[in-house]
Amino acid sequence: MNTHAWDLSPQDAIALQKQWADRVVLCDEFDEVRFVAGVDVGFEENNKVTRAAIAVLSFPSLQLVESALVKQPTRYPYIPGLLSFREMPAILAAYSTLRTIPDLLLCDGQGVAHPRRLGIASHLGVWLDKPAIGVGKSRLVGQYGPVPDVRGSWVALVDKGEEVGAVLRSRQNVKPIFISPGHKISIDSAIKWTMACTTRFKLPETTRHAHHIASNLK
Template sequence: MKAHHTRTWPNSIAEARAIQESLRGKVVARDRLGKIGTVAGIDVGFENHGTVTRAAVVVLDFPGLAPVEQAVARRATRFPYVPGYLSFREAPAVLAAMKKLRTRPDLLLCDGQGLAHPRRFGLACHLGLLLDIPSIGVAKSRLIGTHGDVPDEKGGWAALEDKGEIIGAVLRTRAGVKPVYVSTGHRISLATAIDYVLRCTTRYRLPETTRHAHRLASAV
């Protein structure tokens, strides 16, 4: 007999928190990735005043970064935006978009935090775990944690800390721009995550994966 996934979506913040607490222990913090031939960018946008969630996934070959496949999925929005619970709002549409993919990407770059989360289970951890694909969280702003000065040169970074623990890196992807917040999702280490984010970034602040996905999810 095949295991049946009876997955109910939380109907409250309390339920969502309980799910995060029960799943965070399953996250693999070490490098458990194979040869990376493709990387995927994931982003979400909204339509009709937020009532519809639109997720976009774009797969690029690696290290070339040329687009090879993309998918978009729309789902009724069923969870509010509450800091610390972003994955419950975005994951349903993202998982639907992933199912439309013919390619199974070797690495995921998610638009949000991974380990750099109050309960160490941000969007990147949640998606990586549910899909069982190595994942990285690349956020445009900070959720939690403190850090020192970030060298103003591409590749310069400062450790992001919380409660005496290093939860991510504040990384300068380009000189003269606001740094991005990188943290591990699933099956990857922070050092490796930083390396891949830099290798997916060319001439802009955000990785090419994120830029492509954002265009598909939000642009007309």
């Protein structure tokens, strides 16, 4: 069988996460944002095939300007806390085909709201040295209180006494989403930029486009 740089034992993967977590930058390190990208991954054939999609949108108009889709064999199982080892190879392959380089990434999943502070948004952000935000539909770690049912309101997500992100009401009457910095962005800015990419739906337009592309539908 062929080996792969991403084929790490869970133990080694965890060790790598602990080391890379130190490289995550939690303050804003970017200027003008002209393009924002949504990253999403889907599976088919009973998880045998991984589909990674990236949608690049103009900002602030949020119009789709470019999209990428890559399919490749799945080679790592889903293990909570090790998601990036399963999805990043395909994501990087898709990213490498882009002609329009985005200034900010919004990834499905968590950023530093992760057991070892290196969720997929952080891993990807550090790898690409690009500002990134983790946008999750559910919680991996952290505690939080009631989120006011008013669009834009949010409460802190705290893990082990550390503020790692926010639970954001991106839309009224809908379950909130879990925002956390991936890389080169603060929690406050992550919330701000996520809202700036969100129109009338629960998820940011970036994520919605990427999800649509990664989906098999047409």
